[in-house]
Amino acid sequence: VYPALELRRTVRWYQERAVGEDVLARLAQAVTLAPSAHHSTPWHLTVICGAPALRRLAVAMAAAWDRDMAASGVPAELRRRRTERSVRRLGSAPAGILTSLDTRRLAGDAREETMMVQSVAAATYAILLAAAYEGLGAAWNCPPLFCPAEVRSALGLPEYLRPQALVTLGYPREAPGPRPVRSLEGALTWIRAAP
Numbered sequence: 001v002y003p004a005l006e007l008r009r010t011v012r013w014y015q016e017r018a019v020g021e022d023v024l025a026r027l028a029q030a031v032t033l034a035p036s037a038h039h040s041t042p043w044h045l046t047v048i049c050g051a052p053a054l055r056r057l058a059v060a061m062a063a064a065w066d067r068d069m070a071a072s073g074v075p076a077e078l079r080r081r082r083t084e085r086s087v088r089r090l091g092s093a094p095a096g097i098l099t100s101l102d103t104r105r106l107a108g109d110a111r112e113e114t115m116m117v118q119s120v121a122a123a124t125y126a127i128l129l130a131a132a133y134e135g136l137g138a139a140w141n142c143p144p145l146f147c148p149a150e151v152r153s154a155l156g157l158p159e160y161l162r163p164q165a166l167v168t169l170g171y172p173r174e175a176p177g178p179r180p181v182r183s184l185e186g187a188l189t190w191i192r193a194a195p
């Protein structure tokens with residue numbers, strides 16, 4: 001597992017080369033190995049093949065982002081730069097997998113809901129690890145969280161799906177830079193047995 005953890009990096013730009021459906025099917029299958037609360041498997045995957053469908057999705061998400069930024073007073077020029085870059089990046093990926101929470105699995109209080117969201121995140125990480133193993137670059141993108149209705153409409157998804165993350169996928173255009181050094185300083189506590 002440790003080499004797999006090392007191998008995975010966020011890769012945001014890809015070659016035009018298509019990702020085979022067989023590969024995408026294996027990535028989807030990897031989710032079935034992820035843990036989920038109460039073994040609820042509360043996820044739904046939408047596998048998106050080819051840049052045109054991703055572009056449609058990217059354009060819809062960018063329009064929602066632009067509307068939100070305008071409402072909070074972001075200047076038009078900055079909004080244009082941000083949304084154009086977002087469409088260029090997300091809309092040019094050769095493939096993607098949208099992970100959604102199947103809200104029909106929700107029952108109970110907010111803590112239960114958190115567990116379901118955590119389970120979808122665990123599934124999303126399984127896709128990233130499997131993608132790295134397949135030699136693919138992948139990036140976890142959060143925009144779907146901010147505009148679920150637009151995402152459902154762009155992809156024709158039912159109302160009961162709550163989009164969580166768009167994993168863009170493709171053969172890497174370039175190797176990622178050196179991994180930023182992260183330390184556990186301030187984020188690690190040991191509780192040791194008394195001697």
Ligand SMILES: Cc1cc2nc3c(=O)[nH]c(=O)nc-3n(C[C@H](O)[C@H](O)[C@H](O)COP(=O)(O)O)c2cc1C
Pocket residue numbers: 008009010011012139140141142143
């Ligand atoms: C919940 C979550 C949301 C993220 N959203 C985005 C995003 O919207 N756009 C993006 O470029 N990267 C996104 N990332 C990727 C992080 O920026 C990335 O993991 C981080 O910079 C560390 O780099 P590494 O993945 O190569 O270790 C997201 C990661 C997580 C876990």
